[in-house]
Amino acid sequence: MSHVTRTESPVAIKDKAALVSAAQKLGAEVLFDEEARGWSSLRHRGEIVLRHPESRYDVALNRVEGVYELNADLFGGGVEKVYGTKEHPYGKLVALYGAEVARKVALLRGYRVEQTMDQRGIVTQRVVVG
């Protein structure tokens, strides 16, 4: 049995450009107003659809009150492998999205940003204010 699961993001995903950038950093193709692939012939529409060669199922994102919801067939772990971590099916995507958003905020204010990722998958940003 397989189905599409809606997953709440720990960070409110509102910035479309930052989301696209984060997804592309993970190697995803970003499609707009497209059908996302699920199990068998199941399809679900997304304002944004993330497609990755290492996942047979896509992620569909649609806005609800300005915040993107993540919908995908999580069966088989393909989506989690590409976009997520053991702890959260979209852990990597959310971390890279957050880092992208924070980087924009910092640069707008003239701050310097350094970014690293450790072996546990923790993305750390040092924002030097002055």
Added chain:
Amino acid sequence: MTREIVIKYHPDGNVEIEGHGFIGKECLSASKPFEVALGLDNITREMKPDEPKRIEQQRGRNKVST
């Protein structure tokens, strides 16, 4: 002293923000734009005498320490 904000994105989705080198509540205003942009909600704040600011966030269970 250099003032900096350290933001950590954990694999489980938690976001942690720490301020270093800020005086008093200066760190609160410095980190606020990041909190807003990241959509952090239900934040609980804690003041630390030696550490300017620390925020832990998880949707529905947010924590801030200063």
